[in-house]
């Protein structure tokens with residue numbers, strides 16, 4: 001007898017969802033469609049009723065009007081999923097339910113919480129004998145309904161009780177669920193945050209490719225849509241490339257213009273990209289590609305600055321007369337994408353070491369292959385790379401990726417140079433290439449920076465030829481002293 005049948009016999013719900021906006025409603029439906037009896041609750045009861053009225057025939061739902069009814073409907077140990085607005089509402093909901101729960105019960109936060117909040121909440125609820133599971137859920141409303149990528153943190157004990165259910169409702173790729181226990185306390189939300197940071201970088205790089213195809217190669221949006229469709233049959237195959245082709249091929253009904261030309265060019269953000277960069281700064285991890293993507297959205301939104309700069313000179317417009325240019329952009333995009341993912345995985349490794357999470361990096365690539373926004377064929381390569389060498393310092397040196405970079409680097413440099421020459425901004429491509437060259441360089445000008453720091457602030461430096469810290473007496477006879 002599986003869990004679903006056991007619960008039904010006991011007349012209780014195996015799991016409950018509170019917060020029935022688009023994400024919670026679809027997650028509840030997904031659970032019910034997979035045979036689980038699902039208790040339902042929402043602050044505004046109309047949403048609970050609407051769900052049952054519209055979708056009640058999809059499975060077994062137990063609607064509850066009050067928190068007490070909701071808790072009473074759940075089998076023990078209780079599994080209670082919170083899908084409310086992140087931030088204070090999550091704390092308010094936890095405070096509403098925690099006093100009604102008993103030791104061993106589990107509260108899952110499936111919202112986009114900051115991992116530091118998840119760590120705080122987990123520690124506080126652990127004191128009260130409750131499990132708190134911060135679970136990253138990716139894939140938007142469609143994923144929540146048909147199979148998201150789920151990144152649960154929290155205790156191993158809670159995963160034993162929740163994992164089979166989450167694995168069942170998650171997206172499946174080659175028979176493997178896009179869900180795995182990420183690690184203790186905030187690990188799941190940390191990984192979800194970095195996932196979103198990588199998503200920002202991926203989107204920015206695709207946008208730069210489009211811009212170059214349009215302004216350097218002179219293609220129109222419909223032609224560029226075809227280029228992306230072709231790319232989607234190769235190594236770049238991914239959800240983001242697929243939807244890019246759809247968006248570019250779309251025509252605005254009101255004007256007959258390409259849709260992309262009638263959309264205001266100011267990109268918005270909800271904050272997970274910013275959190276990724278802030279956290280990377282705290283951890284000392286260079287994630288320039290992700291940072292450039294966040295800043296590119298920020299630049300686009302500064303209409304005042306952009307207006308003020310309209311008169312600044314640029315180069316004369318120029319078309320690149322190179323039939324192979326689109327292919328070179330593909331190579332630049334692929335190489336830059338490898339860098340963005342390498343940076344994101346470096347950040348996960350650093351977070352895992354800092355917080356003692358012991359995250360399996362290959363498993364993260366595995367659960368991102370389906371359900372989530374960055375799902376891509378490419379992730380199989382990352383999974384294989386970590387399988388071959390779990391302790392790899394950077395993805396860039398994995399044999400497959402190193403070969404891909406070697407094959408792409410000439411085109412990558414050319415495309416970046418063309419962009420600079422004709423004045424098309426490519427912060428993502430340029431920063432990725434600079435990162436690649438920085439890691440490759442035998443010597444970096446950081447040595448000079450150290451000299452400057454020692455000159456003005458006596459910050460000391462280390463030498464290449466012997467141990468210790470040193471200072472040069474810049475204001476005196478310029479002899480060197482050991483610090």
Ligand code: NAP
Nearest residue numbers: 019020021022023043044083084085086089111112140141
């Ligand atoms: P949302 O708009 O973020 O939140 C609305 C829900 O929160 C409603 O059920 C609302 O109840 C409830 N709520 C707000 N304040 C509350 C409070 N103080 N007490 C109790 N309930 C409160 O909904 P969503 O878009 O479905 O997202 C849910 C969570 O998933 C969020 O954390 C979001 O960041 C995350 N997420 C969203 C997506 C997405 O694509 N939308 C993707 C991944 C993750 P009422 O109906 O009573 O107002």
